[in-house]
Each structure stands twice: as C-alpha cells, then as structure tokens.
Amino acid sequence: MLKALLKTMRPRQWPKNVVVFAALIFDRQLSLSNFQPFLRSLAAFIIFCLVSSSVYIINDIIDVEADRRHPTKRNRPIASGKLPVPAAIAVAAAIILLGLPLAYLLSPLLSLVVLAYFLLNLAYSTWLKHISLIDVLSIAAGFVLRVVGGVMVISVQRFSPWLYVVIFFGALYLGFGKRRAELNLVASNNGNATRRVLEGYNLALLDQILSIVSATTILAYSLYTFSAVNLPANHTMMLTIPFVIYGFFRTLYLIQVKNEGGEPEEMLLTDRPLQIDILLYGITVLVIFYFQKI
Numbered sequence: 007m008l009k010a011l012l013k014t015m016r017p018r019q020w021p022k023n024v025v026v027f028a029a030l031i032f033d034r035q036l037s038l039s040n041f042q043p044f045l046r047s048l049a050a051f052i053i054f055c056l057v058s059s060s061v062y063i064i065n066d067i068i069d070v071e072a073d074r075r076h077p078t079k080r081n082r083p084i085a086s087g088k089l090p091v092p093a094a095i096a097v098a099a100a101i102i103l104l105g106l107p108l109a110y111l112l113s114p115l116l117s118l119v120v121l122a123y124f125l126l127n128l129a130y131s132t133w134l135k136h137i138s139l140i141d142v143l144s145i146a147a148g149f150v151l152r153v154v155g156g157v158m159v160i161s162v163q164r165f166s167p168w169l170y171v172v173i174f175f176g177a178l179y180l181g182f183g184k185r186r187a188e189l190n191l192v193a194s195n196n197g198n199a200t201r202r203v204l205e206g207y208n209l210a211l212l213d214q215i216l217s218i219v220s221a222t223t224i225l226a227y228s229l230y231t232f233s234a235v236n237l238p239a240n241h242t243m244m245l246t247i248p249f250v251i252y253g254f255f256r257t258l259y260l261i262q263v264k265n266e267g268g269e270p271e272e273m274l275l276t277d278r279p280l281q282i283d284i285l286l287y288g289i290t291v292l293v294i295f296y297f298q299k300i
Contacts, residue, residue: 007090010083011097014066015059018271023054025149025173026156033165033236034295046159050116053109054152057120060101061127063094068131077191115158123151138206142181149177164236172230175223179254180270182219183261186212190265213262220254242294249287256280 027047030036035043066073066084073085083089102124110117126148134144153173157165185207192204227250231243257280260266260273273280 010089014063014083014089016062020055023051025152026051026054028153029156029162029165033162043160047156049112050155050159053105056101057105057124060098063098065131067091067094113158116155119151119155119158136202138203141203145181146174146177150174166234166236168230168234171226175219179219182212182215186261246287246290249283253283
C-alpha cells in the first residue's frame with residue numbers, strides 16, 4: 007500500500023514545482039555566503055510538492071470511474087484498487103493539515119498562497135477541468151501561484167514582473183500541448199474520449215493556440231531580457247534567447263511529430279536534446295548573473 011500511495015502522490019510531477027526557485031535565481035540571491043534564501047525557497051518547494059501530491063490524490067479519487075475506462079490511467083493505484091479510497095482520503099487530508107501550518111511558519115503570506123493554490127486545484131479537479139480553455143488557464147494560474155510563493159519567502163529586490171508573464175504563457179504552452187497529445191490518444195482509442203473536456207477541442211484549434219502561445223512566450227521572454235531593470239546593463243541576458251527558442255521548437259517537434267506531450271514531465275526526463283538545452287540555458291544564466299562583473 008505504501009508503494010501504491012507513493013505512486014499516487016506522483017513524485018515524478020514534483021519537478022514542476024522548481025518554478026518556486028525563480029525568485030531566488032532571477033533576483034540573484036543564490037549565494038555561497040548566505041544560505042538562508044536558498045533554504046527558505048527549498049522549504050517552500052517541499053511544501054508545494056506535498057500540497058500538489060494531495061491534489062493528485064484528490065483528483066484520482068474524483069476521477070476513479072473515468073480512469074478505469076482509460077487505456078493507461080486504469081493502472082493507477084486508486085483506479086486499480088491497490089490503494090483503498092478511504093486510505094487515500096485520510097492521507098490527502100493529513101498532508102493539507104500538515105502543509106498549511108508549515109507554510110504559515112515559513113511566511114504567513116506563503117500560507118495564503120498555498121491555500122489559494124490548493125483551492126484552485128480543488129476547483130479544477132471538481133469543475134474547471136471540464137471547461138475547455140478554462141482548464142488550461144487554471145493550470146497556468148497554478149504555476150504563477152508557485153512563483154508567487156517563492157517570492158513570499160525571500161526578500162526580493164530585483165524580481166521582474168515579466169517573469170510572471172513568461173511562466174504563465176509557458177505553462178499554457180505545455181498545457182495545450184498535453185491536450186493535443188490526449189486528442190491523439192483518443193484517435194488511437196477508436197474515438198472514445200475519456201475526458202469530457204476534450205470534446206471542446208480539435209487538433210486544428212490546438213495547433214493554432216500552440217503557435218500563438220509559443221510566439222507570445224518567446225516575445226515576452228525577449229522583452230524581459232533587455233527591459234527588466236534587474237538585469238546586467240550590457241544586455242548579455244539576451245544571449246539566452248536562442249536556448250528558449252530551441253526549447254519551444256523542440257517541444258513542438260515532440261508534440262506534433264512524435265505525438266508526445268501527454269506527460270510534459272516525461273519529455274523533460276527522457277528527451278536528451280531538451281535536457282541539454284535546459285542545462286546550457288541554466289549555465290548561461292548563472293554565468294551572466296553571478297560570474298560576470300555587473
């Protein structure tokens with residue numbers, strides 16, 4: 007049962023919470039001489055991992071019947087019966103009762119953000135995920151709340167609001183890419199949709215949305231690299247734009263050519279070119295922020 011519980015908590019989804027560190031990195035507070043901002047951001051990351059796991063458990067409880075009709079989701083612990091529903095409910099409640107007080111101890115404002123994040127995801131699991139377009143907008147809003155949570159736990163001085171825009175549109179891109187992959191799965195499953203919201207989408211619409219969102223994200227990020235006040239005056243941050251462009255092109259290739267994207271985290275964990283691109287981007291940002299004379 008413990009193994010089934012851990013699988014239901016979906017630790018492979020926890021990397022999504024790394025956006026909590028955006029404030030730490032892009033506010034240039036990552037320092038070997040002062041570990042406190044890093045430790046506070048790490049604590050916020052752990053809290054969001056726990057709360058997101060409770061959301062995944064609740065979502066699987068609500069979707070148990072639909073998951074049993076899904077070709078792959080029927081193997082999830084709750085849908086397959088490996089994890090009893092009463093036990094899942096108890097664990098989800100315990101996580102929330104533990105996570106919110108911990109967030110309050112770290113920062114009262116963080117506890118409000120975490121509560122808003124939980125309520126948003128609860129609304130998503132019960133209602134919003136059945137409304138086309140609103141479903142993905144809700145997912146993107148959850149990413150922004152994670153970033154806000156990271157801002158709440160450290161004393162930011164130079165964090166640019168442009169990053170909220172970039173992360174929001176980036177999350178939209180991955181969300182609509184996931185919907186496209188799900189539609190492909192429906193086509194291979196004799197047209198039987200397991201998610202009601204997919205009836206509000208088609209491939210042509212999603213391809214247009216992906217084009218608009220990817221272009222908007224790249225534009226917003228480009229504007230950030232030379233207009234944000236916290237960046238080096240020599241505009242070297244613009245050197246990171248090619249990595250962002252390639253990242254979007256690569257994921258678009260995986261979504262539209264390889265028919266992947268149903269689980270965005272799988273792309274990050276398995277696609278080597280994408281991993282190399284992210285690594286090079288991270289190294290470039292660190293060099294620009296921390297190893298050159300500003």
